[in-house]
Amino acid sequence: MSWTMNRCFVTLAILFLWRVEEMSEACSCSPAHPQQAFCNSDVVIRAKVVGTEEVDSGNDIYGNPIKRIKYDIKQMKMFKGPNQEVDAVYTAPTSAMCGVTLETSGRNEYLITGKLENDGTVHVTLCDFMEQWEDLSATQKKNLVQRYETGCDCKITRCTSVPCMITSPTECLWTDWIIEKLVNGEQAKHFACIKRSDDSCAWYRGAAAPKRDFLDIEDP
Template identity: 85%
Template sequence: MTWAVNSCFVTLAILFLWRVEEIAEACSCSPAHPQQAFCNSDVVIRARVVGGEEVDAGNDIYGNAIKRIKYDIKQIKMFKGPNQDIDAIYTAPTSAVCGVTLETNGKEYLIAGKLETDGRMHVTLCDFIESWETLTATQKKSLTQRYEMGCDCKITRCTSIPCTISSPAECLWLDWVIEKSVNGEQAKHFACIKRSDDSCAWYRGAAPPKKDFLDIEDP
C-alpha cells in the first residue's frame, strides 16, 4: 500500500514538473498599442520577405547549439533604426519560445524589432509584425508623422471599467472594454500625441466613426 502511494506521488510530481516546464516554454506577451510597439522598438521597417532558413547562432552556456530562423528580406523603407539597410531578420525556431513565422513568397510586412549587439535585427511574437496591406491609412501615416511625437506619452490599457489615468501625460486605451479586442478603433485609427502643455491626448487620423474616447480630430 505504501509503495502504491509513493508511486502515485512520484507520478504526480513528474506530471507537475512536466506541466511547469511546458508553461515555462510558452510565449506570453502583454498587448501593446501600435504606437507603443513603435516607441519600444529599436528598428521599424517595411520589408518584403524573400527567403528563410534555419541557422546556427552559437552555443548556450551549456555548450548546446542555439538555432535561429533567418529570414532574408528586401527593405523597402526604414521608419526607425540605424543608418544602414537591414537585409535579414532573426527569430527563435518555434512559437513556444516566441519565434515568428513569416511567409517567404515576397509578402510585404511592417516589422518592428530589437537590434542585437552584433547589429542583427531580432524579432519575437511580442513585437509588432503585420502584413503591410492590412494596416490602416492612419497606421501607415503615423509611422512617419505621429507615433514618434507621442513616445513621451504613456498609453494605459483599460481591461475593465472603471479605469483611470494617473497623469495628464497618459492616454487611456479602451479597445478591450469597448470591442473586446486589442485591434480596435484606437489601435487602428488613433495616435496618442503630446500637447504644448505636456499633456497627452488621442488624435484621429483617417475617418472611422467617432467614438466616446475621441479627444481631438484632424481638421
C-alpha cells in the same frame, strides 16, 4: 506505501514538473498599441520575406547550441532604425519561445518591428508588432512617418477592466478591449497619443498636424 503507489506518485510528479516547465517556457506578453510598438522598438521597417533557414546562434550556459530562424528580407522602407539596410531578421524556432512565423514567398509585405542586438542583427518576437502591410489602416501607415514618433514621450495605458483611469496628464487611456473586445480597434487603427503644448498628452485622430492646441480629436 506500496511499490505501485510509489511509482504512480513519481509518475504524477514528473508529469506535473514537465507541465510547469512547459508553462514557464510559453510566450507571454501584453498587447501593445502600434504607437507603443513603434516607440519601444529599435527597428521599424516595411519588408518582404524572401527566404528562411535555421541557424546556430551561439551556445546556452550548458554548452548546447541555440537555434534561431533567420528570415532573409527585402527592405522596402525604414521608418526607424540604423543607418544601414536590414537584410535579415532573426527569431526563436518555436512560438512557445515567442518565435514568429512569416510567409516567405515574397508576395506579402510586412510591417516589422524589432530589437537591434549588439552584433547588429535584428531580433523579432511575438511580442513585437508584426502585421501585413495591406492590413494596416491608412492612418496607421501615415502615422509611421511622423505622428507616432512625436508621441513617444507619452504613455499609453491599456484598460482591461472597469473602472480604469489615467494617473498622469502624460497618459492616454487605451479602451479598445473594453469597448470593442479587440486589440486592433478604433484607437489602434486611427488614433495616436500626442503631446500638446502644455506637455499633457491626448488622443488625436488623423496623421496631419492638429489645427489647434489642446485638440483631442480631429477627423483626418
